[in-house]
Amino acid sequence: MILVTVTGQFLHPNNTPAEGYITFTPRPGVVADSGEDALLVGTTTSATLDITGSFSVQLAASDDPGLDPNGWTYEVTEGISGLPLRTYDIDVAAPGPVDLLSLAPVPQVLGALRTVPGPQGATGATGATGATGPVVVASVDGLTGSVDLDQVRAPVRNARPGNRVVVLGASIENLHSFRTATSENFGYDWPTYAMLLSGGRFNLIQNMAIGGQTTQNFIDRFDTDVTPYSPNIVPMGSIENDIQLYGSQGLTNEQMMPLFQANIRTLTAKCRAIGALPVWRTAMPHVSTGVHTPTGYYNSWIRRYCSNEGLPFVDFWSVLVDQTTGFYKAQYTGDGVHPNENGSFLLAQYWLAQMANYLPPLSIQPAEGASDTGPLLSTPLFLTGASGTPTGWTATGGNPSGTARSLIADPNGSGAQLARMTHTGSVQAGGISILSNALVSPTISPGDVMQIEGYYSSDGGVQASIIVSVTATLGISRVPVSGLIHAVDHGTYKQEFTLPAGTTQVRITMNSGPGTGVVDFGYPVLRNLTKEGGTVL
Numbered sequence: 001m002i003l004v005t006v007t008g009q010f011l012h013p014n015n016t017p018a019e020g021y022i023t024f025t026p027r028p029g030v031v032a033d034s035g036e037d038a039l040l041v042g043t044t045t046s047a048t049l050d051i052t053g054s055f056s057v058q059l060a061a062s063d064d065p066g067l068d069p070n071g072w073t074y075e076v077t078e079g080i081s082g083l084p085l086r087t088y089d090i091d092v093a094a095p096g097p098v099d100l101l102s103l104a105p106v107p108q109v110l111g112a113l114r115t116v117p118g119p120q121g122a123t124g125a126t127g128a129t130g131a132t133g134p135v136v137v138a139s140v141d142g143l144t145g146s147v148d149l150d151q152v153r154a155p156v157r158n159a160r161p162g163n164r165v166v167v168l169g170a171s172i173e174n175l176h177s178f179r180t181a182t183s184e185n186f187g188y189d190w191p192t193y194a195m196l197l198s199g200g201r202f203n204l205i206q207n208m209a210i211g212g213q214t215t216q217n218f219i220d221r222f223d224t225d226v227t228p229y230s231p232n233i234v235p236m237g238s239i240e241n242d243i244q245l246y247g248s249q250g251l252t253n254e255q256m257m258p259l260f261q262a263n264i265r266t267l268t269a270k271c272r273a274i275g276a277l278p279v280w281r282t283a284m285p286h287v288s289t290g291v292h293t294p295t296g297y298y299n300s301w302i303r304r305y306c307s308n309e310g311l312p313f314v315d316f317w318s319v320l321v322d323q324t325t326g327f328y329k330a331q332y333t334g335d336g337v338h339p340n341e342n343g344s345f346l347l348a349q350y351w352l353a354q355m356a357n358y359l360p361p362l363s364i365q366p367a368e369g370a371s372d373t374g375p376l377l378s379t380p381l382f383l384t385g386a387s388g389t390p391t392g393w394t395a396t397g398g399n400p401s402g403t404a405r406s407l408i409a410d411p412n413g414s415g416a417q418l419a420r421m422t423h424t425g426s427v428q429a430g431g432i433s434i435l436s437n438a439l440v441s442p443t444i445s446p447g448d449v450m451q452i453e454g455y456y457s458s459d460g461g462v463q464a465s466i467i468v469s470v471t472a473t474l475g476i477s478r479v480p481v482s483g484l485i486h487a488v489d490h491g492t493y494k495q496e497f498t499l500p501a502g503t504t505q506v507r508i509t510m511n512s513g514p515g516t517g518v519v520d521f522g523y524p525v526l527r528n529l530t531k532e533g534g535t536v537l
Contacts, residue, residue: 002061004092008100009054010080017053020080021046022100024059025354027073027089027318044354061094076104087307162232163203163360166276167191168218168225168267169237172284172316173209175338176483185479186495188341188486191235193348196456196481196491201359202352203494204480205229214242215263222270229496233358234276235314235351236267238283238302240337243294253294260298264305277358280306282317285328287336292326314354316347345486376443376526377434377508381416382407390419393432396509402426403513410522412490418455418522421512423462431511432521444528446472446501452480452508453494454524460487461517466510466524468495472503496529 010018024045047055062072078086090103167173176187186192186207195204208225210217218236226234239260246256264280271278282299286292299317306313320332320343328336332343339347352359382390388405389395395405403426407417419432444450452468466481480493508526512519 001066002064002094003058004061004094004096004098005056005058006092006096006098006100007054007056009052010049010078011053017049017051018080019049019053020078021048022055022057022079023047023077023357024057024092025075025077026060026062027075027315044356046357059092061096062091063093076100161360163198163201164205164230164232165191165195165202165235166205166226166229166231166233167207167209167235168222169209169235170213170241171209171211171338172240173235173237174207174211176341176344177207177209185477185482186493187482188344188484190339190344190347190351192481192484193345193486193488194351195493196484196488197348198352198359198492199490200492200494201361202233205231205494205496209237212241213237214245215239215260215267216242219263219266219270222267226270226276227274230274231276233279233355234271235279235281238281239298240283240286240291240295243283243291243298247290247294253297256294257297257301261301261305264302268309268311277312279312279314279355279358281314284317284337284339285321285326285333287327289326295326312355312358314351316350319346319350341485374527374532376506376528377524380523380525381414382419382522383417385417385419388419389432390417393419393434395430396433396511397428397430397513400426400428400430400513403428403430405430405432408520412455414523416523418457418520419510421462421519421521423513423515423517423519425516427514429463429511429513431509431513433507433509443531444499444503444506445530446499446503448499448528448530449496450499450506451494451496451527451529452524453492455520455522456481456488456491456493457520457522458484458488458491458512459517459519460485462513462515462519464510464512464519466493466521467508468497468526469507469509470497470499470503471505471507472500476500 006024008022010020012018045057045059047057049055059074060067062074073089073091075087075089080086088105090100092098092103173191174187174189176189177185177192186195186204189207189209191204191207191209194202206225206229208221215237242260242263243256246259251259268278268280280302282302283295286295295317299315303313303315305311320328320339322329328339328343332339332346334340377392379391379393384391385393385407387395388407390407397403402424404422404424406420406422408420410416410418421430423430454466456464456466458464463483463485464481465479465483467477467479470476476497480495481491506526508524510521510524
């Protein structure tokens with residue numbers, strides 16, 4: 001791979017060094033490297049300005065003949081302290097070095113940085129910006145009439161940093177998951193893999209995606225399906241189903257676009273109103289060529305919209321599309337409309353890479369020790385056991401041939417042990433289970449909000465599931481991990497649920513198999529958030 005050094009210096013008009021950062025995001029997100037016989041997942045490269053306002057990074061040459069496609073670009077984001085974010089695209093051609101100043105779409109003004117003041121608002125009392133009056137516009141994010149721009153922007157500045165994620169979307173987000181009144185299953189969609197691969201940086205509190213829905217459906221159920229969970233981040237789906245609906249109504253591309261845009265602005269405003277960060281993505285490739293034109297129009301617009309709004313943006317379309325046809329790359333879909341598990345796994349990796357600067361630090365947290373009376377499961381550290389089964393837990397599925405249980409030292413250095421399931425061609429599944437018969441009032445009560453979290457690691461050889469079953473008048477089942485195939489190192493999961501009326505017991509089951517491979521389960525923690533005073537539902 002050919003690497004090019006890109007440098008630059010940012011100075012204020014008085015020649016003092018600027019402070020801030022620069023990021024470079026490759027487009028498309030995945031390229032083929034013929035020299036390494038591998039797919040390269042493009043990640044964002046960040047550089048912090050030093051005390052002279054300078055930076056230097058190495059980037060893959062976009063005209064490298066060994067990479068396919070060839071001639072792609074980088075999206076540059078300038079995050080300069082005291083100035084709005086600025087985004088533009090550049091070519092990074094070999095051999096280099098290259099000065100960003102020669103590529104950025106501005107003339108040289110005292111070191112590649114200048115600010116241009118906009119018009120002042122109406123004369124009146126001093127606004128929050130220090131101008132003679134607030135900047136008044138006709139419509140902002142779906143709000144009509146006179147809107148104080150400072151008030152609209154305030155929720156963006158005050159968005160809560162954190163890792164509570166509630167996903168709002170359609171089948172791209174939940175094709176392999178499902179939600180009913182009594183069951184919630186996190187299957188192998190990209191949000192589930194993002195949770196497991198994030199090391200605790202992406203806690204999937206709820207996947208509220210519903211297949212077949214449009215952006216109007218997202219608006220209609222936002223207040224019930226998103227707001228109560230107090231998310232910090234809300235990844236949202238796109239307009240695939242809107243295109244199908246409006247196309248069936250005979251609308252032209254030009255008639256569709258204002259409808260898409262209005263709904264996106266409304267959803268952005270609703271996220272801002274609850275202090276959450278909206279994350280938009282492009283619409284996906286499709287087997288029908290009839291939707292390619294409106295998809296292209298929308299994807300171009302959503303890039304500009306997010307850039308203008310200072311919002312994060314994730315280009316899923318570029319990751320999985322065959323640029324020559326507009327269809328999915330064959331290895332990433334089964335039906336030409338949705339990503340398969342390989343595609344979902346790749347999208348999860350890409351989403352985390354693109355959102356790296358917005359996510360909190362790693363937080364793989366082993367279970368608390370014996371002095372903590374909060375955890376409701378016995379021996380969460382798995383320090384003792386017999387026949388590979390932790391004390392207090394029961395082997396499930398008998399002892400099928402080709403299956404072995406063992407307890408191993410936690411490679412994360414927590415001092416705990418992990419419950420390992422080793423499968424050598426077994427045709428049955430096996431696992432461990434704990435039945436919490438003692439979990440009765442006042443330890444738990446109907447209506448209490450519970451939280452299950454833990455550790456999961458797999459070499460990808462067998463499927464695995466983690467199931468929370470609640471016995472009650474109306475039993476419920478919560479499945480944070482189900483049917484995953486891809487290898488996951490150091491995966492963490494978390495889910496919250498409310499106990500229904502008549503609850504008498506809670507069972508935690510960890511299963512793996514059949515097949516050939518190794519799965520590790522570790523430090524599962526069940527807590528009663530309501531009793532601890534920390535419920536957010």
